Amino acid sequence: MLQFNFLLVLALLITACDTGDAMRESSKNNPTIHARVIAADNGCMGCHAVGVTVIGPAWKLVAKHYKNEPDSKALLINSIKKGGKGNWNNITGGQSMPAHENRMSDEDIAIVVDYILAL
Numbered sequence: 001m002l003q004f005n006f007l008l009v010l011a012l013l014i015t016a017c018d019t020g021d022a023m024r025e026s027s028k029n030n031p032t033i034h035a036r037v038i039a040a041d042n043g044c045m046g047c048h049a050v051g052v053t054v055i056g057p058a059w060k061l062v063a064k065h066y067k068n069e070p071d072s073k074a075l076l077i078n079s080i081k082k083g084g085k086g087n088w089n090n091i092t093g094g095q096s097m098p099a100h101e102n103r104m105s106d107e108d109i110a111i112v113v114d115y116i117l118a119l
């Protein structure tokens, strides 16, 4: 029974990954949807939403905050790679963001940052 459950979970995981890859491919010609698929695939939406603060700040607030910052893109890429802490305490009550550099490519992080900054 245990083995059966294990195989079932494995099959579900493989199916889930395949669906993700297919969505990723088919979304490539729409930059907004492509960025959203990447963000969803990488667990960002477990803590973030576009318009409301969940655990992390609403991405619209992030876009507004960094709008006039000259190095905003590099700065946000760095926060996502290394993790973030302390910048949004007044909004989040002191939650921190884990580092993503070992589980996400630089290219994917840059795609999501471009999307966030354009919100």
Ligand code: HEC
Binding pocket: 039, 042, 043, 044, 045, 046, 047, 048, 055, 056, 057, 062, 075, 076, 079, 080, 084, 085, 086, 087, 088, 089, 092, 095, 096, 097, 098, 100, 104, 112, 113, 116
């Ligand atoms: C476990 C929850 C969690 C996950 C998962 C998460 N974040 Fe965050 N994120 C936060 C929190 C909390 C903050 C605020 C950190 C701070 O106060 O500096 C934050 C901050 C940010 C910021 C602003 C950074 C700054 O320096 O001002 C961006 C942009 C961001 N997240 C994007 C992302 C993206 C893209 C992903 C997915 C790759 C992601 N987050 C995944 C919780 C999360």
